[in-house]
Amino acid sequence: MREIFVLVLLFTGVFFFSVGTIGVLRLPDVFCRLHANTKSDTLGVGLVLGSLLLYEGLSSAGVKLIFMIIFIWITNPTAGHIIARASYDTIVDWTGQLARQKGGEK
Amino acid sequence: MIFSKDVLGMTIILYIFWLLISWSLHWVNLVLGFSFALFVAIFMAPEIITKEERPPFLARGFFFLRFVLILIKEIIKANIQVVQIVLSPKLKINPQFVEVKQVMRYPVTQVIWGNSITLTPGTLSIDVDREKVLIHFLSEELMVHFEESPIKAALMEFEGRSK
Amino acid sequence: MTETAFLIAAILLMVNVILCLYRAAVGPTPGDRVVAINMITSKTIAVMALVSFMYHEELFLDVAITYTLIGYTATICVAKYLELKRL
Numbered sequence: 001m002r003e004i005f006v007l008v009l010l011f012t013g014v015f016f017f018s019v020g021t022i023g024v025l026r027l028p029d030v031f032c033r034l035h036a037n038t039k040s041d042t043l044g045v046g047l048v049l050g051s052l053l054l055y056e057g058l059s060s061a062g063v064k065l066i067f068m069i070i071f072i073w074i075t076n077p078t079a080g081h082i083i084a085r086a087s088y089d090t091i092v093d094w095t096g097q098l099a100r101q102k103g104g105e106k
Numbered sequence: 107m108i109f110s111k112d113v114l115g116m117t118i119i120l121y122i123f124w125l126l127i128s129w130s131l132h133w134v135n136l137v138l139g140f141s142f143a144l145f146v147a148i149f150m151a152p153e154i155i156t157k158e159e160r161p162p163f164l165a166r167g168f169f170f171l172r173f174v175l176i177l178i179k180e181i182i183k184a185n186i187q188v189v190q191i192v193l194s195p196k197l198k199i200n201p202q203f204v205e206v207k208q209v210m211r212y213p214v215t216q217v218i219w220g221n222s223i224t225l226t227p228g229t230l231s232i233d234v235d236r237e238k239v240l241i242h243f244l245s246e247e248l249m250v251h252f253e254e255s256p257i258k259a260a261l262m263e264f265e266g267r268s269k
Numbered sequence: 270m271t272e273t274a275f276l277i278a279a280i281l282l283m284v285n286v287i288l289c290l291y292r293a294a295v296g297p298t299p300g301d302r303v304v305a306i307n308m309i310t311s312k313t314i315a316v317m318a319l320v321s322f323m324y325h326e327e328l329f330l331d332v333a334i335t336y337t338l339i340g341y342t343a344t345i346c347v348a349k350y351l352e353l354k355r356l
Binding site: 007010087 | 308
């Protein structure tokens with residue numbers, strides 16, 4: 001019974017990872033790609049490591065998995081934010097305008 | 107003043123982290139872990155978040171827990187929306203930049219709010235400071251959902267304000 | 270049986286990594302490349318955890334924790350370089 005839950009969580013996580021990959025390949029500019037990156041990677045890591053946590057139970061390996069989930073959930077949106085801010089000044093987005101002129105002064 | 111309350115708290119947090127990661131109670135491990143925790147806490151003392159920068163955390167643990175649960179629900183919603191956009195054969199997006207006012211008071215909640223914006227459906231925070239937040243929207247109808255986002259209410263409650 | 274599933278999941282994730290490498294190689298702006306590298310990092314962490322459970326070797330999990338933090342630091346450094354033109 002528990003194994004079925006583990007497998008369902010694991011492959012749901014892999015599915016979200018694949019959606020993120022397809023999004024990065026398909027979407028037109030950096031900011032749209034960041035949408036796919038931050039959201040689906042955060043949930044994908046949470047589901048894959050969460051399934052392993054369910055498989056393992058609360059042991060020394062389980063505690064390490066919990067720390068990895070917490071770190072990724074904090075660091076992934078922050079990394080996305082800082083890439084977006086670094087791109088905002090210089091990047092021409094998919095309509096051909098400079099992103100900065102579209103959004104006003106920073 | 108090196109041994110302030112903040113440094114001591116940081117030492118305890120790092121020590122608990124060390125003990126959980128190493129998962130053993132040998133005395134060498136205990137002593138070594140404490141010295142490393144103290145060293146790192148003193149070394150990083152200017153970077154530690156002080157009392158003025160954060161809302162009263164420990165008294166409001168319940169609200170923070172509720173905020174985390176709402177955040178997880180919103181992340182799942184955001185992912186379903188990303189799946190709908192990415193897997194539809196024709197991309198229905200209309201990206202836009204919008205500037206909104208900063209509603210949070212403390213620097214810590216401003217950071218949490220910026221990260222939560224990134225994780226809610228269809229929005230991405232680009233620039234966060236004390237007065238305003240610059241947001242990238244994926245399409246226009248998501249603006250309505252963003253305005254009445256439950257995360258904002260939960261985080262304001264965590265700050266100690268009712269609405 | 271579960272370990273076979275771990276192996277299949279790890280292989281699927283590696284296929285995803287190869288697709289992300291395409292974006293890292295082609296991506297027109299530096300920002301695209303950083304996004305692709307960031308995705309590869311998080312997928313590698315998941316693969317490391319799966320491999321650790323396949324071989325019953327806990328050491329890989331320590332490596333994965335370190336890789337989480339190092340990957341984040343690398344992303345921050347590259348983004349800072351893009352924004353300020355210095356480290």
